[in-house]
Amino acid sequence: MGTVAFQWEDSKLTLLMNRNNYEGQVTKKATWDESNTILGSWFDKRLRGTWFGFSKAGRLAFMVEPLREHGGDDELFEYITRFLKGAIAINQFSDRVAERCKNRQSTNVVVVDLDLKSMVYLQKKASSVPIYVKKVGHGVHTLSDTGLDSESPKDVRLRERYHDVIAGNEPPMIDVLVQELMTDPVQAEQGNEHSSVFVDVKSAIEFHLDTQIDLQRYRTTSSTALEVQLDGGKFYQKLFMSNGDCEEDGFNFSMLI
Numbered sequence: 085m086g087t088v089a090f091q092w093e094d095s096k097l098t099l100l101m102n103r104n105n106y107e108g109q110v111t112k113k114a115t116w117d118e119s120n121t122i123l124g125s126w127f128d129k130r131l132r133g134t135w136f137g138f139s140k141a142g143r144l145a146f147m148v149e150p151l152r153e154h155g156g157d158d159e160l161f162e163y164i165t166r167f168l169k170g171a172i173a174i175n176q177f178s179d180r181v182a183e184r185c186k187n188r189q190s191t192n193v194v195v196v197d198l199d200l201k202s203m204v205y206l207q208k209k210a211s212s213v214p215i216y217v218k219k220v221g222h223g224v225h226t227l228s229d230t231g232l233d234s235e236s237p238k239d240v241r242l243r244e245r246y247h248d249v250i251a252g253n254e255p256p257m258i259d260v261l262v263q264e265l266m267t268d269p270v271q272a273e274q275g276n277e278h279s280s281v282f283v284d285v286k287s288a289i290e291f292h293l294d295t296q297i298d299l300q301r302y303r304t305t306s307s308t309a310l311e312v313q314l315d316g317g318k319f320y321q322k323l324f325m326s327n328g329d330c331e332e333d334g335f336n337f338s339m340l341i
Contacts (some may be wrong), residue, residue: 086134086304087281088148088227088280089265091243092220095198096313098258099146101125102282103134103264103306107326111305113333114321120266121340122168123319125308138310138317139168140340142198142309148229149191159191160185167195174202181206182215194220199341200315205232224250235273238279258309259334266307278302301326314341 086103103125107112114125124137136146145164162179167177167214174197180283181193188208196203204222206228218232224246226239233239243264248254249264256264273279281307284303309320320334 085124085229086148087238087242087266088134088146089224089244089246090146090194090227091224092196092203092222094222095201096286097144097196097198097203097311098255098261099133099144099308099310099312100258100266101136101146101308102263102281102283102304103308104302105305107301107303109305111289111323113323114308114319123337124309125306125321131253132309136308136310137168137267138312139166140311140337141166141170142314142341143174143340144198144310144312145171145193147191147193148226160188164193164195168286170329173202174200175290178204178206178217182217183249187211188215192229192231194232198312206232236279236320238281241270241272242281258311258318258321262307262309262322263319266304266309282307312339316340 086101089100091098103111103300114123121140122137125135134148136144147170163172163177163181166172167174172180174195177195186281191209193206195204203221205218207216208319224231224243226234226240226242228234228236228339230236230239245265249261267283271277271279277285279284282304285301293316305324307322311318316336323331325331
């Protein structure tokens with residue numbers, strides 16, 4: 085699974101994401117598509133987790149899904165792709181997902197249109213519950229499996245620390261934000277190893293993978309940062325290897341708006 089923090093300011097978005105995996109799962113670098121217009125992080129539809137997709141046309145989607153969910157309605161991913169490519173508007177995306185993905189088990193997804201200065205949050209708590217749709221206002225927010233701006237100790241701590249880090253006159257670089265916020269190992273709930281933003285659970289955890297049961301380490305395997313506005317953006321990603329090594333990547337990019 086993972087944790088997301090972001091700052092939404094008019095037509096500028098700063099996005100920070102951690103992905104947590106079991107040791108047997110693989111995290112790959114974010115890559116551009118064949119047209120070099122859509123940047124996305126690798127997403128395992130079977131195992132779920134944190135994911136983002138960004139288009140140089142100024143559209144972005146990011147989501148958090150429970151790791152233990154199996155099956156589900158992949159129409160959501162089709163609509164996200166169509167939205168990023170500009171085939172449907174942000175209001176159409178909300179309406180169609182609410183209608184066509186009503187049997188989906190659970191998800192938390194945010195879609196953004198920078199040109200329209202619009203951000204929308206969609207939440208599905210269970211297959212029997214309708215999709216909840218909400219416009220997101222400016223400011224610092226968090227997104228996790230408990231929802232948007234939840235009162236879980238981890239999310240509250242992350243929002244508070246985000247406000248502290250950006251309190252100065254100059255906004256920090258996105259790699260600094262990753263270091264200051266997304267590698268925080270402090271447990272928001274004492275004794276709960278999963279309540280830190282940066283997770284590294286030393287004890288074995290029972291994990292169901294199809295019909296097999298295995299005992300594996302669970303940890304944060306990547307931190308991703310994206311800063312986008314109408315005149316361009318910046319990307320930074322840090323992969324954390326099981327042996328303690330790190331692999332970093334970062335670049336600037338232009339927009340097509």
